[in-house]
Amino acid sequence: MDKEQKCSSTSVTENTQELCYAYWLCNIRSIGKNTVRMLLKEAGSAKAVWQMSCRDAEKLMKPLQYRHFSASRVSWELEKEYGMLEKRGIRFIPQMHPEFPEKLKDIPDPPVCLYVRGKLPDPQQPSVAIIGARMCSEYGRYLAREFGMELAGSGIQIISGMAGGVDGISQKGAVMAGGTSYAVMGCGVDCCYPPENRDVYDLLRENGGIISEYAPGTQPKANLFPPRNRIISGLADLVLVIEARKHSGTLITVDMALEQGRDVWAVPGRITDRLSDGCNQLIRQGAGIALSPKDLLQEFYGLEETENVVKEKAILKLTPMENALMNVLDLNLQTISQLYEKMAGTGIQVGIPELMNELVQLCIKGMAQQEGSCFRKRQ
Numbered sequence: 001m002d003k004e005q006k007c008s009s010t011s012v013t014e015n016t017q018e019l020c021y022a023y024w025l026c027n028i029r030s031i032g033k034n035t036v037r038m039l040l041k042e043a044g045s046a047k048a049v050w051q052m053s054c055r056d057a058e059k060l061m062k063p064l065q066y067r068h069f070s071a072s073r074v075s076w077e078l079e080k081e082y083g084m085l086e087k088r089g090i091r092f093i094p095q096m097h098p099e100f101p102e103k104l105k106d107i108p109d110p111p112v113c114l115y116v117r118g119k120l121p122d123p124q125q126p127s128v129a130i131i132g133a134r135m136c137s138e139y140g141r142y143l144a145r146e147f148g149m150e151l152a153g154s155g156i157q158i159i160s161g162m163a164g165g166v167d168g169i170s171q172k173g174a175v176m177a178g179g180t181s182y183a184v185m186g187c188g189v190d191c192c193y194p195p196e197n198r199d200v201y202d203l204l205r206e207n208g209g210i211i212s213e214y215a216p217g218t219q220p221k222a223n224l225f226p227p228r229n230r231i232i233s234g235l236a237d238l239v240l241v242i243e244a245r246k247h248s249g250t251l252i253t254v255d256m257a258l259e260q261g262r263d264v265w266a267v268p269g270r271i272t273d274r275l276s277d278g279c280n281q282l283i284r285q286g287a288g289i290a291l292s293p294k295d296l297l298q299e300f301y302g303l304e305e306t307e308n309v310v311k312e313k314a315i316l317k318l319t320p321m322e323n324a325l326m327n328v329l330d331l332n333l334q335t336i337s338q339l340y341e342k343m344a345g346t347g348i349q350v351g352i353p354e355l356m357n358e359l360v361q362l363c364i365k366g367m368a369q370q371e372g373s374c375f376r377k378r379q
Contacts, residue, residue: 020078021046022094023085026113027215029068035061036112046094090189090216091116107234107260109227111213117189118209121182121235127157128296129236129257131250132166133243137275138370140243141363143267144169147240149366150293152179159184159236161228162204166242168197169364171204176365180208184232186225188218211235226252233257240290241266244278251278265290318367321358324348326367326377333374 025036025046042060043049049057050073058066085092093100094113101120104110114120121127128151133140144166152158152174160167162183174181181204187193189210192201204210213231214224229252233239239257241264244250257264265288269276283289290296318326328342336352339359343350350358359375362368369378 016082017078018045018047019092019094019097020082021050022096022113023082023092024072024076024078025049026094028065028072030065031061031069033109033112035065040096045096085216088190088216089117093120101235104231104234107230109230110234111231113213115189115212115214115216116209118205119180119182120209120211121157121159121180125155125157127159127182127236127238129159129232129239129253130166130170130242131160131232131239131244131253132170132241133245133248133250133275134163134165134167136165136169136243137273139269139273140166140275141169142369143242145173145364145366147242147267147290147293147296148173148181149177149179151296152181153177154293154297155179157182157208159232161186161225161232162193162197162200162210164194164197168200170242171208172200172364173366175203175207182208182235183210184228184235185210185212185214185220186228187220188212188214188216190216191219193220225249229253230256230260233262234260236262238263238265238296240296241279241282241287243267243269243275244282245274246277246281248278251282254282263288265296267291318362318365319358321348321350322362322365322367325355325358325362329362329368329375329377331377333371333376335374339375 025039039049039060040046043052054070057069061069082092092113093116095105095110099120100114102123130144130147132144136144148158148170156179158171158174158179158181160171160181160183162168162171162185171181171183183204185191185193189212192198201210211231213228226249233253233256239254239262241250241254254264264282266279266282267290268283269279271280324343324346325339328339328346336356340352340355343355359368359370363370367378368375
């Protein structure tokens with residue numbers, strides 16, 4: 001077989017050819033990261049791996065790996081496969097690519113490649129990973145939004161996993177403040193997980209990026225999420241924990257962050273609150289105490305608080321319905337029924353479910369506060 005024939009078009013640059021070969025290499029069944037690294041080290045490039053003689057390749061791999069390797073060289077249409085990836089708006093960034101994040105090259109078990117929808121974090125800008133409980137309390141929701149908005153409003157990139165609870169709320173807050181945020185997924189970048197965070201997923205594609213080391217089409221599985229946490233902490237300069245139980249998965253990311261030499265901060269909580277046990281324990285063990293976004297801005301980055309700018313940016317993004325609601329909200333708590341009647345009094349007909357959804361959006365944007373089943377303008 002002429003091994004050059006599948007990626008030999010004169011219209012394809014040498015760099016693009018290498019990406020084609022690297023994409024092939026990183027997607028051979030049964031060949032893991034360590035084998036990919038070993039083959040690249042031995043051959044010098046992905047193209048050279050493709051061109052390896054059968055005898056040389058067989059010496060370097062286990063029997064099952066070699067069978068899949070040999071079969072893929074016959075069946076894989078390099079330019080076609082890589083072209084389909086590009087048509088879907090997905091970029092493939094192998095470790096040898098100049099855009100591959102330097103921060104990830106030196107972490108334990110670095111990914112051999114990344115798939116990206118949108119952008120990668122700007123290496124010239126500071127970044128903070130905000131992580132915490134999926135089933136967070138109202139206290140956690142409030143703080144996730146506050147830290148996400150104010151840090152992003154000061155030019156800090158927010159990294160997280162787009163999970164329900166703290167992760168997604170902080171990332172949405174970051175975008176609402178006019179900043180950028182990046183989600184590291186435990187599935188392919190073409191898969192929105194959890195499905196209820198579709199709005200966050202769409203926002204991040206336009207105002208940051210969706211990142212994964214798993215190939216497109218990979219469905220979310222429990223065993224894929226712990227490994228992705230090393231990328232979340234690896235891309236960050238600092239990891240901030242907002243609500244975590246004593247033995248939560250969030251603390252796996254903290255362990256990885258410490259192993260990578262990243263600073264860890266935590267938001268304290270009441271000692272009777274189980275959702276704060278993990279944070280309080282981290283503080284007891286020496287983590288930084290984050291009492292407000294100002295602590296991180298002033299003590300770690302030397303930046304100034306930009307609360308007014310953040311709020312102005314959020315206000316600019318209000319929908320007509322949200323603006324109408326802001327006109328009937330005041331600093332006193334009001335029930336849904338009271339707000340429904342006020343809206344009707346202004347001539348706006350809106351159903352209770354839709355009204356509730358709009359109020360929640362205002363809370364996420366930092367313009368309103370919820371206490372129990374009542375709402376008011378945020379002071």
